[in-house]
Amino acid sequence: MVRIVSAAxxxxxxxxxxxxxGMANPAKVLNFFDVFGTWDPSLALVMASALAVTLAGYLFVFRRLAPLFGSQFHLPTKRDLDLPLIAGSAVFGIGWGIAGFCPGGAIPALGLGHTQPVLFVVTMTGGILVASWLKTVSTRRQSIA
Structure with a gap:
């Protein structure tokens, strides 16, 4: 229960x-990508601030031998670049550039009462389901061969 409350x-x-x-506003995000028009550098400042907070958090957290609500840290071990990673990154970037939403901005934007984030989240969920299905099909084909 404590883990659920802390995650919430x-x-x-x-x-x-x-x-x-302002990152729940797709127009603000799209203006960041419009370098020859109405360029808005605030997204870069938000990203730099997030990196600074993350770095401080990692330095603080990893001084502990174990997390507060778990027995060990679960860190990624895979370091190779493969097709699913590259394709997923490309789809993420294209979707972000077209819609102005990423998952981190779309989920909080659901509470603003607009239809665009709802459409984005529904479409994103569909994409996740399709990707999961493709991975399952690929795994089955590899195990048969």
């Missing part, structure tokens, strides 16, 4: 930060 609190802080910084 972390999500609430993250979502509040996204809304306060």
């Amino acid at each position: 609190m972390i999500g609430l802080v993250f979502g509040t930060g996204i809304v306060i910084s």
Whole structure:
């Protein structure tokens, strides 16, 4: 129960930060990508701030031998670049550039009462399901061969 409450609190802080910084507004994000028009550098400042907070958090957290609500840290071990990683990154970037939403901005934007984030989240969920299905099909084919 403590883990669920702590995860909910972390999500609430993250979502509040996204809304306060304006990153739940797709127009603000799209203006960042419009370098020859109405360029808005605030997304770069939000990213730099997030990196600074993350670095401080990692330095603080990893001084502990174990996490507060778990027996060990679960860190990624895979370091190779493969087709699913590259394709997923490309789809993420293209979707972000077209819609102005990424998952981190779309989820908090659901609470603003607009239809665009709902459409984005539904479409994103469909994409996740299709990717999961493709991975299952690929795994089955590899095990048969």
